[in-house]
Amino acid sequence: MSGHSKFANIKHKKERNDAAKGKIFTVIGRELAVAVKEGGPDPANNSRLRDIIAKAKANNMPNDTIERGIKKAAGDAGSVNYETITYEGYGPNGVAIIVDTLTDNKNRTAANVRNAFTKGGGNVGTPGCVSFMFDKKGQIIIDKEECEMDPDELMMVSLDAGAEDFAEEEDSFEVITGPEEFSSVREALEAAGVPMVEAGVTMIPQTWVELTDEDSLKKMNRLLELLDAEDDVQATYHNWDE
Template sequence: MSGHSKWHNIQRRKGKQDAVRGQLFTKLSRDIYHAAKEAGGNPDTNFRLKVALENAKQNNLPADSIARTIAKATGSMPGVTYEELLYEGYGPGGVAVMLEIVTDNRNRTAADVRHIFSKRSGNLGETGCVSWMFNRVGRIEIEKDSCPMSMDDLMMLVLEAGADDLKEDHDSYVVTTAVESFARVRDALEAEKIALADAELSYEPTTTVELTEEQADPILDLVEALENNDDVQNVYANFLIAEE
C-alpha cells in the first residue's frame, strides 16, 4: 500500500473506521472545500459541491462548519484572507512528506506543524527539500462494487477521455491523469453515471521507501496528527507498507 494514498486508505489498512466523528468531519469539510475552490460556492451550478453538501448533511456536519468551509474556499469570509501553501519535510525513517495548507495565519500554522513534526521524530524542511520526489497528477477513485462497467470497459472509457492509467487498489479502481486532463476524465465518468469515491489533484511520489508494519507505525502517527490539524488540507508521503 502506498503512503501517498489519502488517509482513508491508511485507516483501512490500520483497521480504523471512517465513521470516527472527527476524522469523518475533516474529510467531509475537505470535500466541500475542494469543490467550492474549483467551481465556486453555488451548489446549483457546481455539481461536485452539491454532492459534497448532501454527504455532509447526511452525516450531520454542522451548518456553521459548512458555511465557514465554503467561505474559506471562495475567499468570501469578511476580514479574513486565506493563503494556500505547500509545506515539505521528513518523517521518521526518512519518509518524504508534503502538505497542502490553507491558513489565515501562516506563522501560527508553521509553528503548529513544526511542533507536530518534531514531537514525532520528524523535521519540517525548506521549500524544495522533497517536492522534487513528487509529481502533480489527477487521481480518481472508483469503488469496484459501485462501478457498472467491467475493468476493460472502464479502461477504454478513461483512456479515450485522456487518462494516463487505471489500476486496481484493493476494492477500488484508481485512475491517474495529467493535471490538464483531470476535469475531462472526471466529466466523462460522471456522464456515464459512475459514482466517484474520490476525485482530486494529488501529489504522487516518484520514489518510495518500503517499511514493515512496525516501522510504519511512527509515520502513520505523524500523518494522522497532521491530518487532524485544521489548516492541513492534504498529506502526501512516499512510503510503502510491505505486504506480509
C-alpha cells in the same frame, strides 16, 4: 501504478474519519469558500467548484450543507481569507512528506505543522526539498463492488476523456490523469454513472520507503495522526510504503 493503489488506505481512513466528520467538513468547507471566491458560486462556470462538490458528496456531506457553504462564501465579502501554504519535510528514515494547508493564521499553522514533525521524529525542510520526488496527477479510485460498468468499457471512457493511465487492482480501478485533464475525466465518468470512492489532484511518489523497525513505525503514525487532526491541514502526501 499496480500494487500501490491507495484504495485500501482510503477505506481505512474513511472508517477512521467517520468519527471525525467535523474535520472533513471543515476542510471541504474551506475549499468551497476559496473556490467560490476565485471562480464564483455557479458550478456550471467554475470547474474547481464542481470538483470540490464532487469531493464533498464522496465524503457524504449533505447537499444542504454544501449549498449553505457556497451561499455563505458568495454573500459574505468580509469572510475569512484563506492562504494556501505547502510544507515539505522528512519523517523517520527519510520518508518524504508534503503537507498542503489552507490557513487564516500562517504563524499558528507553521507552529502546529513543525510540532507534528518534531513529535513524529521528522523535520520540516525548505520548499522544494522533496516535491521533486512526486508527480502531480489527478487520481480517481473506483470500488469494483460498486461499479457495474465492464472494465474494458470503463477504461475506454477514461482514456477517451483524456486519462493517462488505467489500472485494475484487486478490489478497485485506478484512473490517472494530468492535473489539467482531471476535471474533464472526472466529469466524463460522473456522466457515465461511475461511482467514485475518491477523486482529486494528488502527489504520487516516484519511489517508496519501507519502515521496518517498531520505533520508526510508531513515530510515522504519530506524525500523520497529528497532521490529520490539524484543521488547517488539507492534505498530506508521503512515500511511506504502508
